[in-house]
Amino acid sequence: MSFVATPLSMHFAEPLPLQSGASLCSYDLSYETYGELNADKSNAVLICHALNASHHVAGVYADANGQVIPKSEGWWDTMIGPGKPVDTKRFFVIGVNNLGSCFGSTGPMQRNPETNEIYGADFPVVTVQDWVNAQARLLDRLGIQTLAAVMGGSLGGMQALSWTLQYPDRVRHAVVVASAPNLTAENIAFNEVARRAIVTDPDFHGGHFYRHGVLPKRGLRIARMIGHITYLSDDVMNEKFGRQLRQAVAESAGAETPYKYTTQDIEFEIESYLRYQGDKFSEYFDANTYLLITRALDYFDPARTHGGSLTKALAHVKAKFLLVSFTTDWRFAPARSREIVKALLDNQRDVSYAEIDAPHGHDAFLLEDERYLGVVRSYFDSKVAA
Amino acid sequence: MSFVATPLSMHFAEPLPLQSGASLCSYDLSYETYGELNADKSNAVLICHALNASHHVAGVYADANGQVIPKSEGWWDTMIGPGKPVDTKRFFVIGVNNLGSCFGSTGPMQRNPETNEIYGADFPVVTVQDWVNAQARLLDRLGIQTLAAVMGGSLGGMQALSWTLQYPDRVRHAVVVASAPNLTAENIAFNEVARRAIVTDPDFHGGHFYRHGVLPKRGLRIARMIGHITYLSDDVMNEKFGRQLRQAVAESAGAETPYKYTTQDIEFEIESYLRYQGDKFSEYFDANTYLLITRALDYFDPARTHGGSLTKALAHVKAKFLLVSFTTDWRFAPARSREIVKALLDNQRDVSYAEIDAPHGHDAFLLEDERYLGVVRSYFDSKVAA
Numbered sequence: 001m002s003f004v005a006t007p008l009s010m011h012f013a014e015p016l017p018l019q020s021g022a023s024l025c026s027y028d029l030s031y032e033t034y035g036e037l038n039a040d041k042s043n044a045v046l047i048c049h050a051l052n053a054s055h056h057v058a059g060v061y062a063d064a065n066g067q068v069i070p071k072s073e074g075w076w077d078t079m080i081g082p083g084k085p086v087d088t089k090r091f092f093v094i095g096v097n098n099l100g101s102c103f104g105s106t107g108p109m110q111r112n113p114e115t116n117e118i119y120g121a122d123f124p125v126v127t128v129q130d131w132v133n134a135q136a137r138l139l140d141r142l143g144i145q146t147l148a149a150v151m152g153g154s155l156g157g158m159q160a161l162s163w164t165l166q167y168p169d170r171v172r173h174a175v176v177v178a179s180a181p182n183l184t185a186e187n188i189a190f191n192e193v194a195r196r197a198i199v200t201d202p203d204f205h206g207g208h209f210y211r212h213g214v215l216p217k218r219g220l221r222i223a224r225m226i227g228h229i230t231y232l233s234d235d236v237m238n239e240k241f242g243r244q245l246r247q248a249v250a251e252s253a254g255a256e257t258p259y260k261y262t263t264q265d266i267e268f269e270i271e272s273y274l275r276y277q278g279d280k281f282s283e284y285f286d287a288n289t290y291l292l293i294t295r296a297l298d299y300f301d302p303a304r305t306h307g308g309s310l311t312k313a314l315a316h317v318k319a320k321f322l323l324v325s326f327t328t329d330w331r332f333a334p335a336r337s338r339e340i341v342k343a344l345l346d347n348q349r350d351v352s353y354a355e356i357d358a359p360h361g362h363d364a365f366l367l368e369d370e371r372y373l374g375v376v377r378s379y380f381d382s383k384v385a386a
Numbered sequence: 387m388s389f390v391a392t393p394l395s396m397h398f399a400e401p402l403p404l405q406s407g408a409s410l411c412s413y414d415l416s417y418e419t420y421g422e423l424n425a426d427k428s429n430a431v432l433i434c435h436a437l438n439a440s441h442h443v444a445g446v447y448a449d450a451n452g453q454v455i456p457k458s459e460g461w462w463d464t465m466i467g468p469g470k471p472v473d474t475k476r477f478f479v480i481g482v483n484n485l486g487s488c489f490g491s492t493g494p495m496q497r498n499p500e501t502n503e504i505y506g507a508d509f510p511v512v513t514v515q516d517w518v519n520a521q522a523r524l525l526d527r528l529g530i531q532t533l534a535a536v537m538g539g540s541l542g543g544m545q546a547l548s549w550t551l552q553y554p555d556r557v558r559h560a561v562v563v564a565s566a567p568n569l570t571a572e573n574i575a576f577n578e579v580a581r582r583a584i585v586t587d588p589d590f591h592g593g594h595f596y597r598h599g600v601l602p603k604r605g606l607r608i609a610r611m612i613g614h615i616t617y618l619s620d621d622v623m624n625e626k627f628g629r630q631l632r633q634a635v636a637e638s639a640g641a642e643t644p645y646k647y648t649t650q651d652i653e654f655e656i657e658s659y660l661r662y663q664g665d666k667f668s669e670y671f672d673a674n675t676y677l678l679i680t681r682a683l684d685y686f687d688p689a690r691t692h693g694g695s696l697t698k699a700l701a702h703v704k705a706k707f708l709l710v711s712f713t714t715d716w717r718f719a720p721a722r723s724r725e726i727v728k729a730l731l732d733n734q735r736d737v738s739y740a741e742i743d744a745p746h747g748h749d750a751f752l753l754e755d756e757r758y759l760g761v762v763r764s765y766f767d768s769k770v771a772a
Contacts, residue, residue: 020647125647185623185656186615192657193611196664199650200604202588207650218586222608225579229572234716237571243687259685261406261511263677264585264593268684270571271578278582291649298654299645301629330620330716 002077003088004068005032005059009104010141016099016134022124025114029138030055030097030104034080035088037144044144045091045384046135047076048152048159051227051293052285054103057095058088076153078368085377090385091148099134100126100293102286109210109286120288121207128155128162128300135159136167149384150319151175153365154332155293158300161340164319165302171319173384175376178329178365180336181310181343182301187331190230191294194223198287207288216287221278223290228277233328233361241270310343320350322379324372326364327357352379388463389474390454391418391445395490396527402485402520408510411500415524416441416483416490420466421474423530430530431477431770432521433462434538434545437613437679438671440489443481444474462539464754471763476771477534485520486512486679488672495596495672506674507593514541514548514686521545522553535770536705537561539751540718541679544686547726550705551688557705559770561762564715564751566722567696567729568687573717576616577680580609584673593674602673607664609676614663619714619747627656696729706736708765710758712750713743738765 009030016024032055037044047057058080061072080086080093097105100123108123139147150163150171157179164174183191198204201219205212229237245257246266259267266272306312321344325337334355344351354375358364364372395416402410418441423430433443444466447458466472466479483491486509494509525533536549536557543565550560569577584590587605591598615623631643632652645653652658692698707730711723720741730737740761744750750758 020645022647121650125649182629184620185627185629185654186618186620188629188654189611189615189623189656189660192654192660193608193615195649196611196661197583197608200607221586222579222583225575225582226612229575229579232572234570234572237575241571243568243571243574243690259406261408261685263511263581263674263681264507267681268571268574268578270575274575274578275582288649295649295653299647304629 002073002081003034003059004062005034005056005074007032007055007104010138012134012137016130016137018124018130019127020125024099024106024124027099027106027134028104029099029106029134031138032056032059032074032095034058034093035091037092037142041144042146042148043091044139044142044147045086045093046139046147046150046163047080047093047095048131048135048150048156049075049095049098050152050154050156051297052281053156054101055095055097055105056103058093075366079373079376085373086151086380091380094138094142096135096138098126098131098293100289100296102289107286108207108288108292118210120210123288123292125295126292127296128158129166131296132159132162132166135163136170139170145170147171149173149175149380151177152179153177154179154362155297158297162300162302164317164321165313168316168318173322174319175322175324175379176337176340177324178326178332178337178362179323179340180332181303181339183298188298190226191298194226195291195294197222197226198290204287207291209287215282217282220282220285220287220290221275224278224281224285225274228274230331231361231363233330233359235328236359236361237270239359241268241273244269246272310339311346314340314343314349315347317344317347317349320383321352322376322383323351323353324365324375325355326360326362326372327355328359329362329364331362352383388459388467389420389445390448391420391442391460393418393441393490396524398520398523402516402523404510404516405513406511410485410492410510413485413492413520414490415485415492415520417524418442418445418460418481420444420479421477423478423528427530428532428534429477430525430528430533431472431479432525432533432536432549433466433479433481434517434521434536434542435461435481435484436538436540436542437683438667439542440487441481441483441491442489444479461752465759465762471759472537472766477766480524480528482521482524484512484517484679486675486682488675493672494593494674494678504596506596509674509678511681512678513682514544515552517682518545518548518552521549522556525556531556533557535559535561535766537563538565539563540565540748541683544683548686548688550703550707551699554702554704559708560705561708561710561765562723562726563710564712564718564723564748565709565726566718567689567725569684574684576612577684580612581677581680583608583612584676590673593677595673601668603668606668606671606673606676607661610667610671611660611664614660616717617747617749619716619745621714622745622747623656625745627654627659630655632658696725697732700729700733700735703730703733703735706769707738708762708769709737709739710751710761711741712746712748712758713741714745715748715750717748738769
């Protein structure tokens with residue numbers, strides 16, 4: 001049993017200038033904290049989230065009567081908590097929900113205070129850099145000048161990397177898991193198909209579907225199905241589902257189950273699984289948030305303003321790094337982490353790197369794997385806490 | 387300049403029983419032939435097509451005045467023709483369009499002669515085995531008992547393989563390019579997302595959109611975009627498009643082009659390319675055909691009725707084989723071709739195998755590559771013509 005977490009919110013009345021040139025006049029950030037900030041405020045660890053996660057990183061939620069809500073564990077509960085690799089008995093851990101999200105921080109589902117209309121498609125495009133700036137303001141308000149570590153997986157890892165560039169003096173360690181220095185053309189392509197599925201759903205209404213009392217669920221389902229395929233490895237999909245028929249599961253196994261010969265009904269288990277994932281996602285995720293977050297992924301590219309040289313981009317980084325990648329991750333392949341490692345070594349930075357032989361594809365960064373958790377634990381014990 | 391090809395059609399009045407238990411009461415097959423059938427009818431080569439191709443395999447089309455129509459080359463024109471690897475001065479080559487297609491052979495866009503209604507979603511599910519049976523009847527009518535070779539890439543390769551199982555005495559050689567003994571869970575998953583995009587398009591109307599005077603173009607666009615990503619390799623996408631901005635192409639290059647910061651407009655070149663491919667496809671391809679053909683892919687699995695053993699499934703094959711795969715093909719990876727090679731070797735069959743180091747992913751089987759074309763040429767010269 002994990003500890004009980006409490007979601008918090010902080011209002012920011014001062015405008016936040018954004019990379020696009022737009023600005024948010026005021027905003028709220030949802031966050032959670034675990035553990036205690038020490039006297040000299042040197043033990044804070046900021047956790048940055050990826051596409052569909054939130055500030056609820058670890059612990060469980062309780063209802064009004066103090067009863068633990070089943071399946072309410074935070075998304076990195078295996079990693080963070082008392083006695084866990086990022087030990088909340090030692091570190092003060094902060095989870096923060098990013099701007100543009102649909103899980104509490106100001107986003108497209110909320111009203112623009114300047115117009116009193118729901119933002120919808122008018123919510124400004126936000127970038128990894130904008131998120132980091134907003135996170136820095138939260139730290140200011142919490143009285144934290146310097147992070148012991150900033151840590152994230154996937155898109156969260158991009159934020160951790162960006163912290164070391166935007167605020168080199170405020171980060172001692174960056175832990176970048178299953179991430180990349182930018183998206184490949186294929187990554188962007190998958191994001192774009194998902195976005196097109198959402199935008200061309202007749203219920204999207206140019207992003208102002210809230211006014212029409214509908215949700216572009218068809219598009220969200222397709223987007224999630226595409227995403228889900230890319231989070232898993234071919235191997236793990238074959239192992240979990242293979243060519244197993246849906247019907248065969250219901251029946252007592254044995255003899256060969258005949259095909260149903262259908263183009264629209266479910267025939268294979270993998271189809272059932274993907275449809276279920278798509279349906280579930282379309283019930284809780286906001287379509288405009290999906291567009292915003294995938295665009296933040298597309299846009300991240302620190303080497304871009306340095307003639308494409310990541311080495312030059314990372315020249316003024318001061319943090320020490322741990323990078324972790326997973327062998328079967330074809331979305332953010334180990335080679336992409338190695339690009340970051342190389343650029344840091346080119347600059348004589350202190351960098352540790354672990355390539356974990358895991359079968360689960362990109363999803364591995366969220367799963368329990370002793371070697372992976374052991375690497376992070378060892379880094380926090382020997383380097384961050386040192 | 388290639389030769390001029392002429393599409394032909396053959397009517398079959400006798401019903402075709404299908405694997406599903408349904409049957410087609412009568413049907414037409416579109417086909418083309420190139421070269422001359424020799425006196426003992428021993429030089430026929432049947433070409434089987436993949437997802438979005440047709441009987442127009444080689445040559446060009448001419449208009450009523452005999453003028454060549456630009457860009458009308460057949461889909462394997464690099465491979466087949468006078469003096470080409472499959473040399474039509476020596477072989478009588480037959481291209482045939484499969485049942486369920488939208489390019490001439492009887493399919494969902496045509497009227498069911500029993501009801502006089504357009505088939506639409508009522509067109510029966512067809513399998514690779516059904517296609518092969520229909521192709522065998524075409525050969526009967528052309529007076530061809532035994533094929534010198536049957537040949538295809540991708541789904542076409544599955545048909546070539548199936549020929550050797552269904553009609554072992556009628557095939558001397560099978561040339562199976564960029565294919566697989568069945569689809570993996572990931573392959574099925576991509577097909578399923580594409581199908582869901584089509585089926586959930588409000589203009590699909592359960593597959594009877596013809597009656598409503600609309601086309602489910604949104605779904606077809608998404609389906610094609612997904613497909614297109616899987617036909618290319620990550621490497622070739624990075625080389626062709628990388629992170630190039632659309633705007634930067636229009637402008638005279640030089641300084642860093644600013645992002646537009648948009649979630650719905652095109653920002654990257656790869657997005658523009660994919661949208662173009664999707665738009666083009668949605669103009670000419672039939673939605674029900676897409677469902678039928680992807681399902682034929684899903685269903686193909688000769689090992690299924692042999693307890694999952696491909697070796698047992700291929701025990702009675704008599705043909706000699708050439709298999710070709712491409713190193714960067716992640717849709718039908720070389721390992722899948724090697725499974726077929728191994729099963730053939732387990733049965734002491736005569737098998738040649740070439741793994742071509744090509745950067746283009748699955749698409750490589752349609753492209754001009756000297757080593758690839760050389761391997762096929764050499765096989766036809768030394769083995770098929772021997």
